[in-house]
Amino acid sequence: MARLLNDPNDSSFAAIKKTDMQAAPLWNPVQCKFVGILTVTDFIDILRYFKSTGGNVGALAVNSIAEILQDAAAANQVPSRKFHGAESSCSLQSACFQLLRSGEDYLPVVYTEDMRVLACLTYTDILQHLVTHFREQRRLFDDSITDLGIGTYGTNLVTVEPNRTLTDALQLMAKHDLSALPVVDADSRILGVYARSDITFLTKAKDAQDAVRNLDLTLQDVLSQARQDVTTPDALRTCGPGHTLQAIFESFAQVRFHR
Numbered sequence: 001m002a003r004l005l006n007d008p009n010d011s012s013f014a015a016i017k018k019t020d021m022q023a024a025p026l027w028n029p030v031q032c033k034f035v036g037i038l039t040v041t042d043f044i045d046i047l048r049y050f051k052s053t054g055g056n057v058g059a060l061a062v063n064s065i066a067e068i069l070q071d072a073a074a075a076n077q078v079p080s081r082k083f084h085g086a087e088s089s090c091s092l093q094s095a096c097f098q099l100l101r102s103g104e105d106y107l108p109v110v111y112t113e114d115m116r117v118l119a120c121l122t123y124t125d126i127l128q129h130l131v132t133h134f135r136e137q138r139r140l141f142d143d144s145i146t147d148l149g150i151g152t153y154g155t156n157l158v159t160v161e162p163n164r165t166l167t168d169a170l171q172l173m174a175k176h177d178l179s180a181l182p183v184v185d186a187d188s189r190i191l192g193v194y195a196r197s198d199i200t201f202l203t204k205a206k207d208a209q210d211a212v213r214n215l216d217l218t219l220q221d222v223l224s225q226a227r228q229d230v231t232t233p234d235a236l237r238t239c240g241p242g243h244t245l246q247a248i249f250e251s252f253a254q255v256r257f258h259r
Helices: 009-019 040-053 065-074 092-102 123-133 166-176 208-216 219-225 245-255
Strands: 023-028 033-039 106-111 116-122 180-184 190-195
Touching (some): 023 106, 023 116, 033 065, 033 106, 040 065, 040 166, 040 208, 092 106, 092 123, 116 123, 123 245, 166 180, 166 208, 166 219, 180 219
Antiparallel strands (some): 023 033, 106 116
16 A cells, blocks of 8 residues: 555555554655655654644644655654665565665565555564474574573663653653563563554544544553454563574564564
C-alpha cells in the first residue's frame, strides 16, 4: 500500500491502521516516483510534536503528508526517511544488505514494470524465513544468548514505572534509541512492556485531538487497554539466560514481533 504525498495526514494513518501495516511508501505524483516511507512511529512522533509545541492538531485533518512532515522535521522531531526499495527479483541476501545499509526497519519490495509495491519486508519476515527453512543448518543459533553475549543487563537496562505517562515513555525511548521499554514496579519486578509499535492509544482515539490527549495516559492505563492474548505481537514475553538464539528467533517469528 502506497500513499500520496498530497494525501491528508489523518487519512493516511487510517489506511495504515485499517490494514495493520507498520509502514507505507510515499509516492510523489509530480515526480512520478517514490520519495520516502511513512511509519506508524512517524505518526506518533508527529503527535508528540504537536503536543510539545501546542500546535493546531486540526491541521492533521487538512494538511498533506508533505506539509506535516516538513513542519515537524524542521523541529527535528520526525526523521526524514529516504526511499530505499528493492526490486521484486532481488535475492533475500541482497534485501538483507539493503535493510542493513539503510538503517531502516522496512524495505518496500517494488514491481518495477508498473511501480507497484508488493510488500514491505521486515526483519521479522527474514526471521520467519530462517526459522522455517534453515532448521538443519542452525548450528550458529544453538548457543545460548549468554554465551553469545547478546542482551542488555544490570544498570544498562532502561526501564519505566507504570505511573509515568505515555509521553514520558516515548521521550525515554527516543533518547536511548529504543523500540520498547520494560514496565517495572518499585521492586523492579516486570509488569509488562510498552513498545513504540503498540498503537492501542491511537486506535482508541476518536480523532487527532483525542489521540494527543491520550499521550497523557499512564503506562498502567495503556497496558490495561492493550490486547494481551498469545497472538499479540507486543504482549510481554520472557526468556532466560540459557535460552538459545534459535528458540528466541522462533518466538519472534511465531508472534511476528514488530520491534
